[in-house]
Amino acid sequence: xxxxxxxxxxxxxxxxxxxxxxxxxxxxxxxxxxxxxxxxxxxxxxxxxxxxxxxxxxxxxxxxxxxxxxxxxxxxxxxxxxxxxxxxxxxxxxxxxxxxxxxxxxxxxxxxxxxxxxxxxxxxxxxxxxxxxxxxxxxxxxxxxxxxxxxxxxxxxxxxxxxxxxxxxxxxxxxxxxxxxxxxxxxxxxxxxxxxxxxxxxxxxxxxxxxxxxxxxxxxxxxxxxxxxxxxxxxxxxxxxxxxxxxxxxxxxxxxxxxxxxxxxxxxxxxxxxxxxxxxxxxxxxxxxxxxxxxxxxxxxxxxxx
Amino acid sequence: xxxxxxxxxxxxxxxxxxxxxxxxxxxxxxxxxxxxxxxxxxxxxxxxxxxxxxxxxxxxxxxxxxxxxxxxxxxxxxxxxxxxxxxxxxxxxxxxxxxxxxxxxxxxxxxxxxxxxxxxxxxxxxxxxxxxxxxxxxxxxxxxxxxxxxxxxxxxxxxxxxxxxxxxxxxxxxxxxxxxxxxxxxxxxxxxxxxxxxxxxxxxxxxxxxxxxxxxxxxxxxxxxxxxxxxxxxxxxxxxxxxxxxxxxxxxxxxxxxxxxxxxxxxxxxxxxxxxxxxxxxxxxxxxxxxxxxxxxxxxxxxxxxxxxxxxxxxxxxxxxxxxxxxxxxxxxxxxxxxxxxxxxxxxxxxxxxxxxxxxxxxxxxxxxxxxxxxxxxxxxxxxxxxxxxxxxxxxxxxxxxxxxxxxxxxxxxxxxxxxxxxxxxxxxxxxxxxxxxxxxxxxxxxxxxxxxxxxxxxxxxxxxxxxxxxxxxxxxxxxxxxxxxxxxxxxxxxxxxxxxxxxxxxxxxxxxxxxxxxxxxxxxxxxxxxxxxxxxxxxxxxxxxxxxxxxxxxxxxxxxxxxxxxxxxxxxxxxxxxxxxxxxxxxxxxxxxxxxxxxxxxxxxxxxxxxxxxxxxxxxxxxxxxxxxxxxxxxxxxxxxxxxxxxxxxxxxxxxxxxxxxxxxxxxxxxxxxxxx
Numbered sequence: 012x013x014x015x016x017x018x019x020x021x022x023x024x025x026x027x028x029x030x031x032x033x034x035x036x037x038x039x040x041x042x043x044x045x046x047x048x049x050x051x052x053x054x055x056x057x058x059x060x061x062x063x064x065x066x067x068x069x070x071x072x073x074x075x076x077x078x079x080x081x082x083x084x085x086x087x088x089x090x091x092x093x094x095x096x097x098x099x100x101x102x103x104x105x106x107x108x109x110x111x112x113x114x115x116x117x118x119x120x121x122x123x124x125x126x127x128x129x130x131x132x133x134x135x136x137x138x139x140x141x142x143x144x145x146x147x148x149x150x151x152x153x154x155x156x157x158x159x160x161x162x163x164x165x166x167x168x169x170x171x172x173x174x175x176x177x178x179x180x181x182x183x184x185x186x187x188x189x190x191x192x193x194x195x196x197x198x199x200x201x202x203x204x205x206x207x208x209x210x211x212x213x214x215x216x217x218x219x220x221x222x223x224x225x226x227x228x229x230x231x232x233x234x235x236x237x238x239x240x241x242x243x244x245x246x247x248x249x250x251x252x253x254x255x256x257x258x259x260x261x262x263x264x265x266x267x268x269x270x271x272x273x274x275x276x277x278x279x280x281x282x283x284x285x286x287x288x289x290x291x292x293x294x295x296x297x298x299x300x301x302x303x304x305x306x307x308x309x310x311x312x313x314x315x316x317x
Numbered sequence: 318x319x320x321x322x323x324x325x326x327x328x329x330x331x332x333x334x335x336x337x338x339x340x341x342x343x344x345x346x347x348x349x350x351x352x353x354x355x356x357x358x359x360x361x362x363x364x365x366x367x368x369x370x371x372x373x374x375x376x377x378x379x380x381x382x383x384x385x386x387x388x389x390x391x392x393x394x395x396x397x398x399x400x401x402x403x404x405x406x407x408x409x410x411x412x413x414x415x416x417x418x419x420x421x422x423x424x425x426x427x428x429x430x431x432x433x434x435x436x437x438x439x440x441x442x443x444x445x446x447x448x449x450x451x452x453x454x455x456x457x458x459x460x461x462x463x464x465x466x467x468x469x470x471x472x473x474x475x476x477x478x479x480x481x482x483x484x485x486x487x488x489x490x491x492x493x494x495x496x497x498x499x500x501x502x503x504x505x506x507x508x509x510x511x512x513x514x515x516x517x518x519x520x521x522x523x524x525x526x527x528x529x530x531x532x533x534x535x536x537x538x539x540x541x542x543x544x545x546x547x548x549x550x551x552x553x554x555x556x557x558x559x560x561x562x563x564x565x566x567x568x569x570x571x572x573x574x575x576x577x578x579x580x581x582x583x584x585x586x587x588x589x590x591x592x593x594x595x596x597x598x599x600x601x602x603x604x605x606x607x608x609x610x611x612x613x614x615x616x617x618x619x620x621x622x623x624x625x626x627x628x629x630x631x632x633x634x635x636x637x638x639x640x641x642x643x644x645x646x647x648x649x650x651x652x653x654x655x656x657x658x659x660x661x662x663x664x665x666x667x668x669x670x671x672x673x674x675x676x677x678x679x680x681x682x683x684x685x686x687x688x689x690x691x692x693x694x695x696x697x698x699x700x701x702x703x704x705x706x707x708x709x710x711x712x713x714x715x716x717x718x719x720x721x722x723x724x725x726x727x728x729x730x731x732x733x734x735x736x737x738x739x740x741x742x743x744x745x746x747x748x749x750x751x752x753x754x755x756x757x758x759x760x761x762x763x764x765x766x767x768x769x770x771x772x773x774x775x776x777x778x779x780x781x782x783x784x785x786x787x788x789x790x791x792x793x794x795x796x797x798x799x800x801x802x803x804x805x806x807x808x809x810x811x812x813x814x815x816x817x818x819x820x821x822x823x824x825x826x827x828x829x830x831x832x833x834x835x836x837x838x839x840x841x842x843x844x845x846x847x848x849x850x851x852x853x854x855x856x857x858x859x860x861x862x863x864x865x866x867x868x869x870x871x872x873x874x875x876x877x878x879x880x881x882x883x884x885x886x887x888x889x890x891x892x893x894x895x896x897x898x899x900x901x902x903x904x905x906x907x908x909x910x911x912x913x914x915x916x917x918x919x920x921x922x923x924x925x926x927x928x929x930x931x932x933x934x935x936x937x938x939x940x941x942x943x944x945x946x947x948x949x950x951x952x953x954x955x956x957x958x959x960x961x962x963x964x965x966x967x968x969x970x971x972x973x974x975x976x977x978x979x980x981x982x983x984x985x986x987x988x989x990x991x992x993x994x995x
């Protein structure tokens with residue numbers, strides 16, 4: 012769907028009209044960008060939570076076209092989509108802020124720079140256990156999973172190892188701190204693992220690194236598991252990820268549970284709603300018999316049931 | 318499922334200006350979740366499942382190439398069932414599949430491609446000069462050898478088989494790697510490989526290499542036969558770059574040059590005086606190339622590629638002939654320009670289709686071989702389509718068709734069909750049929766070369782038909798993952814009509830010509846068996862059993878008639894000599910064994926053993942059966958941040974034997990190599 016200016020205006024009007032209750036929780040949404048994933052999030056959030064009783068959702072604009080500081084100033088809660096919007100909000104306002112559509116590492120650096128702020132986030136990073144659940148659901152025979160950890164994802168190692176210790180697969184990990192280390196580390200990891208997990212770290216999953224990872228994994232005939240649909244389109248076997256609609260549902264679920272002002276921010280966490288993608292061509296080329304997406308999704312959800 | 322893409326372009330620069338904040342690297346992270354990535358697994362780039370392939374394929378990867386102990390590409394092919402080659406001397410190396418050779422051809426019946434570019438040249442009788450291999454072994458990602466005809470996919474020179482070389486992607490070469498080898502028989506090899514990023518969206522790799530040796534030792538044969546000398550030096554520059562314009566468009570650029578200097582000619586072994594009409598001298602040959610390729614991903618199920626290739630081959634072995642003046646026999650300049658478009662797509666879940674078209678313009682210039690003609694051009698246009706159909710879980714059908722127009726050879730239609738029956742996921746039986754053509758080289762049609770002021774040496778034969786092949790094969794493929802074992806068996810029956818042989822004089826004092834003298838029946842079987850019994854141990858065995866029967870064609874019968882006065886008929890043993898050249902051009906049996914073993918400390922040991930029965934490479938030469946053992950031991954090391962490898966390689970460990978003719982003894986050759994990566 013394209014987000015044209017008239018659409019955005021209609022959207023803004025829709026937000027403005029959802030403003031009846033006197034003591035409703037006023038949530039101001041500010042976007043880093045006016046289009047793309049951010050606009051999809053805004054639209055999905057409006058669809059899921061726009062009409063909820065006790066909730067007043069207002070659009071405070073975006074960093075590209077300008078932000079309505081007055082709306083932000085009087086909001087009970089600021090919902091900031093993207094790290095730049097969160098950064099801008101935290102610099103100017105001392106309101107409770109829930110950041111979304113950002114990486115876990117970005118959330119950490121925001122918190123470090125604004126230690127006094129009332130800030131939390133629903134990050135885009137999937138929990139380590141979910142990544143491993145995907146590997147188990149798609150490729151139950153994988154005994155050893157290779158992982159490259161960059162500066163942004165180094166902290167995940169213990170979480171992955173702990174999750175792997177419960178139901179497998181075992182972890183073969185290697186730290187990478189410069190781009191030059193990527194290829195040798197990749198070869199070492201692939202030599203001793205059955206599959207590779209790519210994590211969202213600019214050093215190991217930027218466009219150039221992703222290309223090198225996919226080409227090398229084909230050389231070793233090892234499938235790659237990843238964290239975005241684009242990675243699957245590019246050539247990973249499968250990925251688990253949350254799209255903007257999933258995050259919007261997550262935020263909507265939380266907002267509806269808020270009894271009134273002031274909101275109690277949740278602890279920063281991974282999204283609860285997610286989707287999976289599988290590249291059939293890659294599965295065929297690697298001669299792998301892979302279940303369909305619905306089955307994989309059901310298996311992961313089953314593993315996440317308490 | 319919704320395949321909608323989100324386009325989330327980074328505008329952080331503007332944002333930071335707005336915020337007045339310094340850019341923080343962590344703020345680039347969101348892009349990782351929503352931005353597009355370059356599509357690596359495009360439909361044409363992903364390999365076809367071996368069980369679905371229309372023929373037998375031997376894939377040789379980087380590790381196997383290294384383990385084989387090969388110093389040159391032709392040596393690697395000893396591992397492929399049905400392939401034959403020999404150690405070069407003053408006789409340049411050749412590589413044949415199922416034999417079918419003549420005195421001085423350049424292996425024209427097996428197509429050789431590097432990243433889609435054919436290495437066949439109009440200068441080399443429409444074949445490939447194996448001394449001008451345009452890629453270093455280290456830069457080869459893998460070699461896919463199609464055993465069996467596939468002219469519908471690869472053009473007329475893919476008559477009996479295809480050697481498809483895929484080079485390392487520039488994105489996988491980083492840093493600088495230096496290596497040097499030093500050994501007996503004058504082995505001195507040096508190479509520099511490097512690769513780096515080119516801006517945000519590109520990479521390049523560059524290799525410079527020099528390889529030299531003293532060839533085979535003339536002193537190993539009787540003094541009478543010491544009328545030759547050999548020495549060889551090859552220099553290579555190979556550059557490849559790719560640019561990712563966006564996630565769906567990729568540009569590839571490759572260019573380079575390979576040049577080879579060697580000794581050719583004859584001398585009197587007693588007086589050491591050079592032969593006047595073919596003096597011992599230095600000759601130079603080279604090949605330059607440029608290739609541009611655009612790969613456009615139309616969707617996840619379709620892509621389109623456009624390739625332009627320019628290549629130019631030169632050979633200069635000129636000398637002052639006592640009666641003809643300055644001549645350059647076998648020398649000249651061949652250029653080739655080619656444009657190819659290829660569309661690969663999946664029309665449905667169960668079908669896969671590749672179709673395309675190509676245009677080629679060849680020009681051959683040779684003052685000596687085309688005397689009075691100077692230049693011959695040749696235009697070739699081709700359209701082709703190959704489809705794969707998988708209507709049932711247990712069946713895969715393949716159908717291919719190509720149509721070629723050749724300004725010298727005429728029009729040819731080539732079909733092929735195969736069906737693979739997957740008895741179980743691990744066991745496949747395949748039956749295949751192919752009809753193919755091999756169009757003769759430009760010189761075979763047009764040569765005009767003088768022997769003396771009054772006599773011609775070689776003239777073209779304008780009436781040459783294309784060689785025609787009809788091939789049936791029955792294959793079995795077993796892939797037992799649990800046992801880490803695979804077995805590929807191929808039984809074949811090939812009929813070649815109008816098989817052509819050079820050096821036939823239709824009249825007593827007439828010039829040499831190329832004539833379609835034989836119809837061949839080639840039948841036999843091949844198998845390759847791979848097993849990895851332990852993580853550190855790999856075994857590969859290849860075996861071929863080939864029998865060729867030759868019968869005279871109508872042209873052959875006419876020439877065999879003593880009344881014709883041809884050299885073919887001059888005495889009954891001559892007819893037999895040519896018959897033998899056809900029937901013994903492949904050994905009845907050949908076997909290869911490769912054992913790769915990883916030892917403690919990462920030391921890699923590999924042993925390759927070859928058993929080859931009698932073979933005939935030219936009319937007047939014979940080669941006895943021989944065995945050969947090559948071995949290599951490599952020790953990878955790290956010195957701080959630097960990595961490298963120290964290796965020792967021995968070829969022909971079991972010592973003196975003959976591979977091409979009894980007057981060329983192949984002796985043990987060994988060398989030490991050191992590689993350091995920065």
